[in-house]
Amino acid sequence: MSSRSEKEPLVSVIIPTYNSSGTLRLTLETVLWQDFADFEVWIVGDGCTDDSEKVVNSFADERLRWVNLPSNSGGPSLPRNEGLRRAKGRLIAYLGHDDLWFPWHLSELVDCIETNNSDFAYSLGAILGRAGVIGTFSLGRRPRSPSVSISPSNWLHRKSLTEIVGSWSLNSKVGDDAEFHERVIAADVKLAFRRQLSVLKFPSMEWHTYSLKRDFPQTRYFEAMRRDAASLREELLLEIATLVSHKGLLPNEYGNPLYKLAARAVYFYGLDRWPVNKLLYRRWRQRAGLG
Numbered sequence: 001m002s003s004r005s006e007k008e009p010l011v012s013v014i015i016p017t018y019n020s021s022g023t024l025r026l027t028l029e030t031v032l033w034q035d036f037a038d039f040e041v042w043i044v045g046d047g048c049t050d051d052s053e054k055v056v057n058s059f060a061d062e063r064l065r066w067v068n069l070p071s072n073s074g075g076p077s078l079p080r081n082e083g084l085r086r087a088k089g090r091l092i093a094y095l096g097h098d099d100l101w102f103p104w105h106l107s108e109l110v111d112c113i114e115t116n117n118s119d120f121a122y123s124l125g126a127i128l129g130r131a132g133v134i135g136t137f138s139l140g141r142r143p144r145s146p147s148v149s150i151s152p153s154n155w156l157h158r159k160s161l162t163e164i165v166g167s168w169s170l171n172s173k174v175g176d177d178a179e180f181h182e183r184v185i186a187a188d189v190k191l192a193f194r195r196q197l198s199v200l201k202f203p204s205m206e207w208h209t210y211s212l213k214r215d216f217p218q219t220r221y222f223e224a225m226r227r228d229a230a231s232l233r234e235e236l237l238l239e240i241a242t243l244v245s246h247k248g249l250l251p252n253e254y255g256n257p258l259y260k261l262a263a264r265a266v267y268f269y270g271l272d273r274w275p276v277n278k279l280l281y282r283r284w285r286q287r288a289g290l291g
Contacts, residue, residue: 008089008260009038009039009040009063009087009088009089010038010039010086010089010090010091010110011036011038011039011040011089011090011091011092011093011106011110011156012039012040012041012042012088012089012092012093012159012242013031013039013040013041013042013054013093013095013096013106014041014042014044014079014080014083014084014087014092014093014094015027015028015041015042015043015044015083015094015095015097016029016076016079016080016083016096016097016098017042017043017044017045017046017048017052017079017097018045018046018048018072018097018216019048019049019050019052019210020050020097020098020209020210021050021051021052021054021055021081022054022212022213022214023097023098023202023209023214023216023218024043024056024097024098024168024218025055025216026046026053026100026222027039027095027096027097027098027099027100027101027165028055028056028059028064028089028220029222030041030060030100030101030102030222030225031101032169033097033101033103033225033226034101034103034104034105034106034107034141035103035106035107035204036106036107036110036161037066039063039089039093039106039144040063040065040087040088040089041063041065042065042067042082042086042087042226043062043064043066043067043070043097044067044069044079044080044082044083044153045063045066045067045068045069046069046072046073046078046079047068047069047070047071047072048068052066052068053066053068060124063191065086066088067082067083069173072231073170074173075170075172075173075174075176076168076176077168077169077170077172077173077176078168078170080094080152080167080168081167081168081170082218084159084162084167084168087159089159090158090159090160091110091113091156091157091158091159092156092157092159092161092162093106093109093155093156094152094155095153096151096152096153096201098204098209098216099125099151099199099201099202100199100200100201100218100222100225101151101153101198101199101200102197102198102199102200102225102229102233103225103229104155104196104198104229104234105154105198106113107121108123108194108196108198109121109122109156109194109198110156110278111122111194112156112192112193112194113136113158113192114193115192116190117190117291118190118191118192119157119158119160119189119190119191120155120156120157120158120161120189120190120191120192121155121156121157121191121192121193121194122138122139122153122154122156122191122192122193122194122197123138123154123193123194123196123197123198123199124136124137124154124195124196124197124198124199125137125138125151125153125154125197125198125199125200125201125246126197126199126200126201126236126239126240127149127201127202127203128201128202128216128221129203129206130202130206130207132239133236133239133240133243134206135149135243136149136240137149137150137151137153137154137191137199137201138150138193139154139155139181139191142237150177150178150181151177151199151201152177152180153199153201153246154198154199157184161184161189164189165180165183165184165187165189166183168180170207172220173183197233197236197237200218200221202217202218210251211222224263224291
């Protein structure tokens with residue numbers, strides 16, 4: 001009989017990362033806090049040159065597996081595809097290297113996808129800015145919807161889904177998640193929604209993530225989650241309710257009619273098409289602190 005360490009895990013978690021070891025440490029902590037333990041984690045460096053490998057190894061947990069690509073591709077798609085190639089699990093979860101999972105994230109989504117016999121499950125996420133919650137993300141009912149924020153950090157899908165929709169596109173360095181979502185919708189596979197707040201996201205453009213060496217914004221929420229995850233969820237849900245009731249609290253960029261019109265035009269044209277993707281990627285690098 002095989003030992004537990006030899007048994008293939010049910011879930012493979014894929015974390016693409018690039019030179020953000022400070023946030024990566026906090027992110028991995030929240031993965032190891034999960035109340036569902038049957039997983040492996042592939043942390044795939046996109047040509048990392050910092051101490052990310054040392055951070056991964058410091059946990060001394062055999063479920064955490066590090067691989068570093070030989071050069072930087074400039075986006076998460078190639079690292080995700082490498083993670084998919086190595087994944088042993090029947091289910092695939094994704095997580096950003098600066099996002100945080102609540103302890104119930106995996107158990108809720110695994111239950112959701114299995115109970116509904118679906119191909120793809122997703123939950124709710126909160127977007128954190130300097131003043132607290134600035135938005136939410138889930139998954140739109142249709143692709144190319146600029147009014148809905150999406151992120152793979154709240155997704156779980158069967159690995160076999162990639163045999164239908166394909167792997168992550170290498171043509172999109174910005175909007176790769178929207179492009180993948182579009183193919184999932186087009187494939188008409190079964191989706192299931194778990195109405196549970198399970199992910200916290202810290203946009204790199206909001207925080208200039210790659211310029212930070214300390215005082216990471218995740219730390220405050222990480223500590224609150226460690227003290228009492230349920231109370232933090234309740235607090236954030238109240239913030240979300242306040243945000244919804246006071247629509248004027250949305251950032252000007254999102255509330256500006258000209259921005260909305262431009263966003264709709266970009267989504268209609270296609271985020272993955274040149275020169276749109278190239279211009280958006282350049283803007284993201286500048287605002288994220290990559291120069």
